[in-house]
Amino acid sequence: MTPNVHDRISSMQRTLMDIVLPAIPPEQGMAVEQVQLVIGHLAVLGEQFDLVHLFERAECRQLEELAAALLSVVDGGQNSMAAAQALQGVLSAGVDGEARNVREHIVALSRGIEQLVEASGVDGSARFIAASTDLILRSNEITSQCNRSFFRSMGFERGDVDLPPVRDLIGG
Amino acid sequence: MGRVAGGSGGYLPFMSGTVIERLATDHRGKAGFVVTRMHGAWDPLGVHDLEPAVAAVLDRRAARKGSGPYRSRAVESVAKALDTFLAGVAPGAELAHLRRLGGGASKEQFSFEILPGHEAAGRYVLRMEPIQSISESDRRREFEVLRAFQGIVPAPEPIWLDAAGEVLGQPSAIMRFVDGVIKPSETVNGVTGLGTILGERLRGLIGPQFVRHLAAIHNFEWQKQGLAGFDCPDGDPRQAALWQVNWWSRVWREDRIQSVPIVALAERWMRQNLPACDEVVLVHGDYRTGNYLFDEASGAITAILDWELCHLGDFHEDLAWALQRLFGSVENGRQLAGGLMEREDMIAQYEKASGRTVNRKTLHFYEILAAYKCVVITMGTGVQAARDHLNHQEALLTWLAPIAHIFNAEMGELLSREPNA
Known part of the structure; x- marks a missing residue:
């Protein structure tokens, strides 16, 4: 003991x-x-x-949902489609449940999403630019709120900001 | 100098072997231009068009990263190096009362005195670069601009420079010490001046000075000063904005531990919405409450600090930075920009003091850039510098990192709405 x-x-x-x-x-x-x-x-x-473990799981789920949503509407030229294919590969590989791999999966997913957004800046269709903007903004609302609640006690939030308890946000 | 050409579409000349072409319109139908080839190399996002001096600083930074971990300088070691330095620049000067100053994740700072009886007698501040500062900059540029602003706005007087760190061991600058505080002595809040509550009396005294000094910086006739370390983004109206996007997106790419979708989205949006700059001014680069000293009794600003990110660009950039919500405070339910005055008051006072008209769309762009920069600094550079032990303020850097989530939320909010007309 x-x-x-x-x-x-x-x-x-x-x-x-x-x-x-x-x-x-x-x-x-x-x-x-x-x-x-x-x-x-x-x-x-x-x-x-x-x-921490629940928080990382929730972050991972959020990124998987965003990646899947982006892939469902992706549209554009060679750069965009190549980035989409790479992101699909990361998403399909999934995670085997070890905490370390959850973190690694989060890093790989977020990198894949970033590369898709960058590529769409080169040859994404106007429709995908619009759709991906909406999807990322919606996802960011959830992610930011989770993180801000998780770190609230560090004292950076103003008193008038209403943030639900992190347990409510991550299903703890 | 590279110059981005503007215009109404099609292919436009840039540097030798470089073209610009109209890119996809964004979801609101706005067109953007990007440099697509530079020196013949494929550069679809135009990321290589950067102020040469800034590019040099970032190249130097990349080279230094491999030399870590950084060990905070012992006072005794600094004293020895300072003795040697002063023997060269102020023979006979006697060093005393050397001590480390707290705060600041950007530079290691020490104060010291040269004892009476010498022509250089007085108090000084020594600023030394760690391996990876939270915002990398050039001591020579900082020194140059501080010298240029003597007598124009209150600013520390630069005295000596060891730009390469040949004697002091790290790139360093020495300024004359200025009395003052960055927040009222009774306040307990806030690292780096965030959320400073000034109170009604000080607000009334400091607010007008804050705006007046900002206008004075922007009205400064830099063209007549021969600022050799600065390049002008004047080849095309959009180059001022592009240089900033390229500067901070390069830092993000080099420093991020983990990508963040909203950061990528903000960069894409900025590249597609680069505003034209009608007039190139000297931009302070970090103008906010927390970065000036004031006398508590009189409320007089005694020094504008932290000029290291100074560059030539668009005046909206400084205004957007100063207006960021996290750099302000909430008092009696009112959100105060810089803890000084309401947002619209600050904009109106700035217009009156500077003689300029604030373009709300351009301001909106620079507010997104401001939030983006804060994320890059806190979640990118700060976290990497702490992880790799490249800075003297690791515990502070990891403490500050979660602030980025507030800026991410701010960025999302800004990206989801149109600027006020």
Whole structure:
């Protein structure tokens, strides 16, 4: 039996706050800032730890849906169709369920989508430009909201912004 | 110099071996032009048309990436190098009170003094480049532009330069120290000045200066100053915008850890909607609350900071940057641009102070570019620099990265609507 992740994070935070921070001379502003940042990171990591796997799964699903939707309307010249074929390959390969491969699949899918968008800037049809714009904007609304909710405790969101709890967004 | 030619369609001459052709119209029926061949090479997105000095900075950056990991400079090591440097530029000067300054993910910064009894006596700030700054720039350009603006707007006085880092070990510049704060001393919020709440008294004092200084920067007659380090995007009205898109999309391509669909969409949209620039001005490049110092008692701006991204371009670019929602604040339910005044007030005051008319469509383009740049910096360069240990502020860079999701949402919102007429 070992201490769980939350207990380990909490003990590190207390060490930094109670021992390390008071030992730094106040004129060492940079060092003080760095310790404060590390304490903050640890707090957020503690909050997110139990959700990371679900979060990545949700991100992966979102990208798969976007890729499939883009492929269903793709239309254009040689560059666009070649990029579409490559993206279809990534999508078809799927993911085998290991967390590491979920991350790798996310990277490959997002790269494939980027390449399709770039190629459509060269020879995509006007219809695909319009359709892909709408699809990406809709997907971005969901993705941005998920990410902003996931990182809300970092304090960058204004108080008047309404974000649902991340568990509601990722099905946790 | 490469010059993009504008016009009404068809094939237009560019550099030798280069043509521009009308590309597909976008979903709203707008036509875009792109450079399709450059020096005979196929360049379907026109990504190679970049200000030469910026291209050189990015080439240098790419070469330096392999030399990591970067170790933050110890104060003792900086002191030794500074002693050697000062012996060359200010013989007899005695260095004292050298200390590291906090904040800033762009440069390592130190303050120091030269003791009384020497003609160079006074306080200074030393800015040194890490291997990968959050926004790569050229110390010589920064130095040149700061020198040009002395007496025009409050700005740090540049004193010494070690552009290649031959003595100081890293490309470095030394400025005279300026007193002031970037946020009221009671506030606890905000890294890099984000979300700064200035309060009513300071808003009233700082707001008009903020706009007046921006207008003064744009009204600066750069043509008469012989700014040797700067190239002018004047071959075609769209080149000013194209250079910016190419600058930041190149950084994104080189730095991104993971692609992001909305970023790709924004780039495609920008390439198809490059606005014409009617008048080339000197653009500050990072003009916002958080990047000026002020005296808390009087509310006087004592220095406009962070000139490193300065370039020649379109005045809308700075205005769009200053108007970004994340650089503002919400006070009593009102969204305040730069934490200073409402958006329309800032635009109106800028028009009055500068004598220019703001084109809303052009402003819209540059607001998308501004959000795009912020994503590139925080989610691209920042994350890569932290992952590869190339910067002295890794913990700050990874802390800042999630801000990109707010800019992504902003970009999506901007791309989904037409600009106000």
